[in-house]
Amino acid sequence: MKLFNIVLDSNKSLREKSKSISNEQLSEYKPLGLEMLDYLKMSQDEDIANKYHIQPGIGLAAPQINKNIRLIAIYINDGENSYEYVLANPVIISKSVKLSYLRNGEGCLSVKNNHPGFVYRNYKITVEAYSYLDDKIVTFKAKDLLAIALQHEIDHLDGILYYDHIDKKEPFKIIESAIAM
C-alpha cells in the first residue's frame, strides 16, 4: 500500500488548474490512479487507518498528492451500494437543476480547519471520462453522495475547494427544494 503525503490547502498546488492527461500519457498514470483507489479503500479500514494515522476518505484528486494532472479516484461503500472509479479527464456533461447537500457539511483530506456551512451541489450529474477500471472512455450518471463526491473531486482539478461554495453571509442557508443527505 502506498502511503501518500496529502497536500494541505495552505499549499498553492491545490489552487492551480490541473493539466489534462493526453492519450499518450494514459497508460503512464494508470498505476498511480489505481494506488489512489487503493489508498481510499485502506483509509476506510479502521485498523489500517489507525495503524498508519490516515484519515478516512471517499475521494482523492491528484493535486492532493502534489500532481497537477486531471486524475481522480472515488471509493464509496455504504454497505448497500459500492462504487469505485479511477478517472482521467473527468467532465460533467450535464447536471440536474435540483440541488443536494450534506447536512453535516463536506470534508476534505486536504483541509484541517473547520469550515462550517452547507455546500450545494447538483443532485444528479452525467460524467464523461477515461475510466482506468474499464480502459476506455465512459459516460455515466451519478446521484446522491456519489454525485457530490465526483463534483468535489473534479473541483480539485480546477483549484476549487469545498468551502469556496459556502455562502459567506449565511453559511447554513436552506434552499427548500434541495435534497438534504
Ligand SMILES: [Zn+2]
Ligand atoms: Zn477534497
